[in-house]
Amino acid sequence: MDLARPRTRLMALYVLLGFSAGLPFYMFSTVLSVRLAEHRVPLAIIGFFAWVQLLPTFKFLWAPLLDRYAVPGLGRFWGKRVGWIMLAQLGICTSLLAMALTTGDVSLPLTALFATLLAFWTTTLEVAADAWRIELAPTPAAQGPLTAANLWGYRSAMVAAGSGALLVADARGWTASYLVIAAGAFVPLPILVALRPEGEGGGRLVALATGLVASLAILVAAALVTAGVGTALLAAATGLGIGAASNVTPWVLGLAMLPFLLMAAALPRIRRAAPDSRLRTSAAIGPYVDFFWRYGALAIALMAFVSVYRMGDVLALNLSKPMVLGLGYTKSEIGWADGLVALAASIVGVGIGGWMVTRWRWSVTLSLAALFAAIGNLGFVWLAHQPRGVGLLYLATAADQFGNGMAGAVFVVYLSMLVNPRFAGAQYAFLSGFAFLLPRLLAGAGGSIVARLDASGYRGFDLFFLASAVISLAAILFLPVVLRAKARTA
Template identity: 35%
Template sequence: MLTKLRPYLDRRVMLMLALGFSCGLPFLLVAGTFSARLATAEIDIKAIGLFAYLLLPYSLKFLWAPIVDAIDLPFLSRRLGRRRSWMVASQVCVALALLAMAAADPISSLPLLGLAAFLMAFSAATQDIVIDAWRIESTPVERQGLMLAAYQLGYRLALITAGAGALILVSELAGPDAAKEAMSASWKVAYLVMAALMLVGITASLLAPAPPEAAPAAGKPREPFHFGRAIVAPLADLYRRQGPRLIAVLALVAFYRLPDFVSGVMANPFYIKMGYTLPQIAAVSKLYGIWVGMLGAFVGGWAIIRYGLYPVLIAGAIAGAASNLAFSWLAMGPPEVWRLTVAISVENFSGTFAGTALMAYMSSLTGLGFAATQYALLSSLYALPGKLVSGLSGFMVAAWGFPVFFAATAAVGLPVVILAILFGRGEAEKEAGPGSDAGAPDAVSPPRPA
């Protein structure tokens, strides 16, 4: 019995739980929770939509990942090693940026708040890069599944903390009257608490064992780092295997989650405009909704094993887009909690189901020797168009209203369904056939939020 439990007692698994928490904590503080803070300060809905561009570092992190992979930090790297030094440095930067966000007031210092939020997002994206590298290098292949499970659990706990936890804290501190001054002070306290919670990740990084440093083969000098080659070679390999259809395949990856990304920015402002209270939003969207999302991810993984990737990819494209109609329905009725629960259930389940299908499809596109780099490029690509377009979501809502806006985002998914039907059958599934377990290891892991 003790032998069977030994992998679960590995201290690296517990450290991975803490590091997953550290990765998940910043995300909502520059996304959904941040938009709620701006909405309670009565910032213009168009400006709130533009702040969606703060998430761009999460989509562009592949651009500086080769630098993080190859460059030693002065002073820290000699004492902690390359991976842990980058981990600690990025986490400290996240904490400092959160302190700056706590100090900046949305009404009087909105540009400063935006700058601090951007620096936080950049530092958080860098943290993601190096923690993924540490996980891969410090743990054998047979235990990667366990490490990823611990990471996902920590990440989801952080989403609850930065989502529901922050909203409940603000509501309790502001009191029943929720005057503008009290609300502003409450948000400052909430962000100070979140900055302090980054100590969880910093402590885990300091306690983490240093992975073995990569070394060249015996008698072979280390090849000089070339930034351009690190980006071009994986793309050339993709084109060699996919041929001219690569353009359509990349379009499928890029636009698959577009309806969800565009509508997601307006979710919290929508709930507040509808008349839902912060505790109601926290309980339904940030607590209940996260576990419904986890269920959707695991059902997506099971469906891929049972039915194959191709039909699940098509089903995910349909469900991910059509789920936005639940918000159109919600916008046309009174602010009742049961209606919010139904809409959140449909959207979160469908979104993570579709996300799991997309992760499996991207995995099937990678080639031998380029899997890590190609997957990083593809995972950045799938979020980029949505983040570029989502910045205009506030203008769309101002022009059309919420019911038409959510219906329009659902309609955006129609071309994606066509692309999935025509180009969704990946190489791995062609070889293995429907119903096989090709791609299953990647599919069963719940996707990260974008």
């Protein structure tokens, strides 16, 4: 897309792209946890399903493919970025249809397979859209409005999907719920097909036909690979004796420390690497090596900071709805809370966050956003000690979504400014993925942690959400160090 195009058209496009990525997110996270809870799946297993959300953490593994290759047919006519976005939308629609056909959750491994595919294609869409955004808006002033537009679409779709899915499920069942969201996910695709071509060669119909054939082959291959990897992981977990009653927290903490140890070991060699070193010129690892080469030892501090900053929101995401269900609220009541109330609060939070990054210093914006995110998590603790009331549920939901929206907008722009524009797709995928590695690992163990706290006589949910709020505030302690980071130039 030409940078000379009006900003309003760019913002409208990114509202659409945000909508495309946000619509399926709750369907493999929050909504899925409600569905599993209703089918009486143990809380620890519901927690394990949060590990499906780990997939975006590893998007750096396939993000370089999106920078280097184009989808046959689609990429040549509509451009590389739009081609990948269109393929990802096809993957999202087919995954939602598969989840609609297995809503009985008779086979949890099959449910996990389709949820993982949905997470994979949702993440692929985000990678392509984020890379395009960084290319189009290389400064904070340009990033602020575009990021806000993207998050408005993203959060609007998340809230609409979460609310609508629960309301439809309450009235018509889970199959109808997933079919409705699948239909909504398909809507942006014809709009993208109608866009003015960016590439050259062939007509629109020829490009579309070629692209659909190539997309079908890629979708089947992705499903087969995912099934194979999933089977191997389940076999490994069984061999290690990991099950619903297992204490997985030590495993989680060990895995979380491993990336930091590897980064610290590799850093001296990376800093000494010459411009023509294979480390820096490799298509596979060069974009990631570049980040550590530019920031040196502070790269590890940066990675620790981004790991902690959104942790509170991620920890709350997977278990908040099972907790609210346990307080006696119905799916419809939760659905209405996640509807207009959450949407309005989220839009205001995103707008303020997007405005803040264009006006104030990073120290102020990052601190304020972390504070409001923590307040949102404390709202769930407060709700658990109040008499049952829909108005109170609305208030707690609004506080959570406002803080989440503000922190999300500020964090996206901050990460974008750390990225080298030469490797926009790969580096942003790496940073944003790593930012959620530790939070999602811990979220997967959250069900086990709450169950063990309850068994020990504590109020497990209270301590869990209180800890998530404290962790959000702890990110502020990193600011005196990370704000000194200046990128080294070649």
